[in-house]
Every structure is written in C-alpha cells, then in structure tokens.
Amino acid sequence: MHDAPSQKEMIEAVKAFIDNTAMPSLKGHAAFHARVASNVLATVLREMDIRPEAESEEAQRLTDLLGAEPGQSAAILNQKLCEQIRSGDISLTTPGLLSHLKTTTISQLSVDQPGYSGLKAR
Template sequence: MHDAPSQKEMIAAVKAFIDDTAMPNLKGHAAFHARVASNVLATVLRELEIRPLAENDERERLSSLLNADQNMTISELNLKLCELLRQGELGLDTPGLLEHLKTTTIAQLSIDQPNYSGLPSD
C-alpha cells in the first residue's frame, strides 16, 4: 500500500506554510516573493485538479469537430485546428467551433485566473 503524501497534499502543505507561517513574518520584497510563490502553488494545485478533465473534454470536442482520429494527441488536434482555420476551411460559422473555443478558454481561465470577473460563477 502506498501511503506517502500525494503531490496535491505536499504542494498544499508547502502553500499552507508560506501563507500561514512565513508570509505573516515577512516584509517588503520577501513578502512579495512569498505571495508570488503561494500563487504559483495555487496554480499548480488547480492544474492537478482541473487540467486532466479539461484536456479530456477538449480532446473529445476537437475529435468530433475535426472528424479526427481518436488516437491523435491534443497537440496534434490543436495543430490541425489551427491549420484548418488558417486555410479558411473552418470559421466562426462552423457548428461547434465557437462553443469549443469558449469552453476551452473558460477551462484555461479557471486554472490561470479563477477570480477573473468574466468567469461564470458556480
């Protein structure tokens, strides 16, 4: 049985130390850098929590939108999407494209900027 702390637990512990112990005792530049470190760790935690499902959903949307091989990677699918957009074979009038772009952007913002005012509230 593997009982070591998970990546999430270890990152959360370091973030809690910075937030609760280190940051209250720091001033000036050191306090600023502690806040930056805390924000980076929060982003990593959201990456671990949100990214896998978001990428799976994105892959499914792209595969459907592009009628692509289910074995293509998300990078390959995005390259194909860009190519078709550049060639004018897809556009905002393409059914499902605008919804895909919005959904993908919202998923990314949920990781990078979860307090962004334009994000839908849960």
Template sequence: MQDRPDIAELLEAVAAFLREQVVPATEGQVAFHARVAANTLDIVRREVQLGPVAQSNELARLHALLGPGAPSDLSEANRLLCARMAEGALDPATPGLLDHLRQTTRDKLAVDQPGYAAGTKKKED
C-alpha cells in the same frame, strides 16, 4: 496511488504555510516572492485537479471538429485546428467551433484565474 495527503492537499498545505507564516513574517522582496510561490502552488494544484478532465474533454471536442484522422495528441490536434482556421476551412460559422473555443478558454481560466473564470459563464451573444 498514494494515501492522504494527496498531491493537491500537499500543495494546498505548502501554499497556506507561505501565506500564513512566511508572508507575515517577512517583508519586501521575500514576502513578494512568497506570495508568488503560494499563487504558483495554487495554479499547480488546480492543474492537477482539473487539468486531466479538461484536456480529455478538449481533445474529444477537437476530434468532433476535425473529423476522422484527427491527431490523438492534444498539441498536434490544436495545431491542426489553428491551421484549418488560418486557411479558412473552419470559421465562426462552423458548428461547435465557438462553443469549443469558449469552453477551452473557461477551462484554462479555471486553472489560472478561477475568480475571472467565474465571470465567464456562457451568455447569449
């Protein structure tokens, strides 16, 4: 374990430097790429902060949906979920499936597009 600054703080500092120092001091393509780099660092920071818990929760939900023998690897479990949905073994009427898909989407949006994710709170369908 590292002392401060931690990974998230380092990423945040570099993103702030790009936004506050590089973008205003440049123009055109360099300024654009600095903004893109800062946004990329923000995504990486959120992935570091939110990703492990979200992935653990996703895998737990997948195990509940897929039952005994479900893969312990998240990618493999998702492939099995997709296969079962494609063959009709799981469908929107399957208890927990839609909730799982919604929560997984919210968790991914929280990393990639947090402003959008804030508007995706669970609503009555």
C-alpha cells in the same frame, strides 16, 4: 508500510507553510515573493485538479469538430485546428467552433484566473 504523501499533499503543505507561517513574518520584496510563490502553488493545485478532465473534454470536442480519429492528444488536434483555420477550411461559421473556443477559454481561465469576473458571467 509507510505511504508517502501525494504530490498534491506536499504542495498543499508548502503552500500552507508559506501562507500561515512565512508570509506573516515577511516584509517588502520577500513578502511579495512569498505571495507570488503561494499563487504559483495554487495554480499548480488547480492544474492538478482541473487540467486532466478539461484536456480530455477538449480532445473529444476537437475530435468531433475535425472529424479526426479518436485517441489523439489535444495538442495534436489543436495543431490540426490551427492549420484548418489558416487554410480557411474552418471559420467561425463552422458549426461547433465558437462553442469549442468559448468552452476551452473558460476551462483555461478556471485554472489561470479563477477569480476573473468574466467567469461568473459565463
């Protein structure tokens, strides 16, 4: 039986081709667009590696913070958080909110901008 490569392996192969074969032979706008494509693929790989655990942890923090029923998605819980912030039921003085926001921001930066200097200072 032939096992197909995983999505991650396919993305890594395309990124390696762009980085090691295509980009060195390109100039000008084509080289720029190759670099953009490589950066996009790197972001997708980080999404695959980091996002599932980060979203699960975020949902747990939001469940605790909001006193919500377990099992709801981070997206639904974030909507509820926004509603409670707008209504004034939750503010920065609410225990756990600031910590949650910082942790969520760090997780997002780890995917989007892993080289951001502020991440090292976290």
